[in-house]
Amino acid sequence: MGGTEVSSALDGLVAIVTGGASGIGAAIAARLHADGAHIAVLDRDTSGADAALAAFTADVSDRASVDAAVAAVAERFGRIDIVVNNAGVGAQGDISANDDDEWARVLSINVTGIARVTSAALPWLKRSPSASVCNTASIASTTGLPQRALYSASKGAVSALTRAMAADHLRDGIRVNAVNPGTADTPWVGRLLDSAADPAAERAALEARQPHGRLVSPEEVAAAVAYLVSPAAGSTTGTFIEVDGGMAQLRLRPAGS
Numbered sequence: 001m002g003g004t005e006v007s008s009a010l011d012g013l014v015a016i017v018t019g020g021a022s023g024i025g026a027a028i029a030a031r032l033h034a035d036g037a038h039i040a041v042l043d044r045d046t047s048g049a050d051a052a053l054a055a056f057t058a059d060v061s062d063r064a065s066v067d068a069a070v071a072a073v074a075e076r077f078g079r080i081d082i083v084v085n086n087a088g089v090g091a092q093g094d095i096s097a098n099d100d101d102e103w104a105r106v107l108s109i110n111v112t113g114i115a116r117v118t119s120a121a122l123p124w125l126k127r128s129p130s131a132s133v134c135n136t137a138s139i140a141s142t143t144g145l146p147q148r149a150l151y152s153a154s155k156g157a158v159s160a161l162t163r164a165m166a167a168d169h170l171r172d173g174i175r176v177n178a179v180n181p182g183t184a185d186t187p188w189v190g191r192l193l194d195s196a197a198d199p200a201a202e203r204a205a206l207e208a209r210q211p212h213g214r215l216v217s218p219e220e221v222a223a224a225v226a227y228l229v230s231p232a233a234g235s236t237t238g239t240f241i242e243v244d245g246g247m248a249q250l251r252l253r254p255a256g257s
């Protein structure tokens with residue numbers, strides 16, 4: 001974390017991207033690869049992963065599976081410099097909508113999964129000359145959204161965990177940050193739209209909720225991650241970038257008023 005040279009290149013660095021077989025994670029994997037990193041996609045379903053990238057099957061809610069996959073990454077590449085904790089699942093409804101098993105399942109994937117993957121990679125990160133972690137949080141981390149109680153609790157925890165990890169590992173030379181995407185155009189959101197009574201109206205409502213009037217692209221989130229994990233961000237730790245079309249911070253007047 002100490003270098004003064006500014007570079008966006010990730011040449012020679014090894015990056016784990018969880019949930020890298022779909023959506024935002026796939027875009028992050030592609031972008032970090034284009035920036036010069038060797039990529040290890042970790043996903044419970046690697047069938048959608050880019051065949052040009054190394055893929056390792058792991059369920060982030062299962063510690064043995066995570067430990068085995070991270071060991072396989074280290075064996076394959078001999079180092080781990082970057083961990084992007086992006087795997088996550090959604091949950092809908094208010095505080096009464098999900099039972100205890102579902103609360104435990106979602107928190108185990110979205111929150112504890114970050115602890116499992118990062119702790120397995122920690123000995124390698126400590127040895128890296130350019131170590132960083134980036135967690136995919138959400139607009140739901142900072143903004144109250146309707147019918148997202150469990151999901152929001154999980155993503156608020158991701159934000160708090162990001163800061164705590166940044167404090168714990170600053171002196172290990174490991175930076176830890178997050179991205180907070182707004183509603184992004186991914187297979188996940190596609191599934192949500194498909195299940196709506198009127199998918200076109202639901203999409204229009206989601207687009208209108210974001211001040212820039214459209215969904216976020218996975219590539220836009222990937223660009224923020226690429227910056228945060230790069231040496232160019234050497235003085236940036238314990239914080240997040242909002243990639244949400246202004247949704248968290250802006251209050252526009254209605255168009256034309």
Ligand SMILES: NC(=O)c1ccc[n+]([C@@H]2O[C@H](COP(=O)([O-])OP(=O)(O)OC[C@H]3O[C@@H](n4cnc5c(N)ncnc54)[C@H](O)[C@@H]3O)[C@@H](O)[C@H]2O)c1
Pocket residue numbers: 018019020021022023024025042043044045058059060061086087088089090109136137138139180181182183184185186187188189
């Ligand atoms: N799409 C959005 O609007 C949006 C907005 C804010 C935050 N996010 C966050 O971005 C991340 C990616 O979302 P996406 O929209 O790309 O979703 P997606 O469903 O397209 O991709 C998620 C990937 O994670 C993998 N995954 C899920 N559970 C896993 C597990 N237990 N172990 C390993 N892999 C697992 C899936 O197999 C899939 O490949 C999630 O953390 C999500 O909460 C998404």
